[in-house]
Amino acid sequence: MHLALFDFDHTVTTCDTYSRFLRQVATPQQLARAKWTVGPWLLGYRLGVVSAAGIRARATRAAFTGREATEIASLAARYADEELPRLLRPGMMQRIVWHRSQQHRVVVVSGSLDLYLRPWCERHGLELVCNRLEARDGRLTGRYDGGDIGPHKAREIRLRYALDDYHRIHAYGDSGEDRGMLALAHERWYAGKRIA
Numbered sequence: 001m002h003l004a005l006f007d008f009d010h011t012v013t014t015c016d017t018y019s020r021f022l023r024q025v026a027t028p029q030q031l032a033r034a035k036w037t038v039g040p041w042l043l044g045y046r047l048g049v050v051s052a053a054g055i056r057a058r059a060t061r062a063a064f065t066g067r068e069a070t071e072i073a074s075l076a077a078r079y080a081d082e083e084l085p086r087l088l089r090p091g092m093m094q095r096i097v098w099h100r101s102q103q104h105r106v107v108v109v110s111g112s113l114d115l116y117l118r119p120w121c122e123r124h125g126l127e128l129v130c131n132r133l134e135a136r137d138g139r140l141t142g143r144y145d146g147g148d149i150g151p152h153k154a155r156e157i158r159l160r161y162a163l164d165d166y167h168r169i170h171a172y173g174d175s176g177e178d179r180g181m182l183a184l185a186h187e188r189w190y191a192g193k194r195i196a
Contacts, residue, residue, distance in 0.1 A: 014089055057144075064141075109149075170189075
């Protein structure tokens with residue numbers, strides 16, 4: 001059997017779906033505060049001095065702390081239905097369809113959220129390894145349940161899949177956070193190009 005591992009943002013999609021989702025669910029007050037609380041971190045990220053995990057943690061805290069879990073889940077389901085289909089790369093979707101037609105096990109491995117990735121993956125018959133938001137008493141804490149898997153994709157894959165059971169492993173990614181995942185594979189694609 002083969003295993004196919006796909007990063008989601010900028011690999012399967014044309015953009016960062018998480019930041020788009022954050023902008024959609026943030027309240028006007030949160031958006032105003034974000035200019036001061038997240039803005040400097042975003043600048044640092046763009047300059048290469050703040051990691052993707054660092055900006056994700058700060059933005060997650062700003063957007064979700066204290067929000068009702070059911071409200072955010074409802075917004076995420078709508079986002080999966082209405083927004084994600086418009087953001088997909090046709091070539092990557094063809095690769096996913098091809099892997100599924102070959103009876104390969106196909107997994108999306110992402111630093112984005114299960115709230116919108118899970119319904120999308122279920123619709124396409126894909127497995128999912130991604131971030132989950134922590135909730136207490138029906139309210140979100142602004143933290144990840146179990147920590148941010150973005151920088152630890154390879155570790156999470158090894159925990160969930162017995163890699164020696166697969167004849168071939170394929171991996172698709174586009175960023176530094178995907179390097180460990182790509183290193184697990186026999187066949188690797190980076191930013192749409194085959195590298196091994």
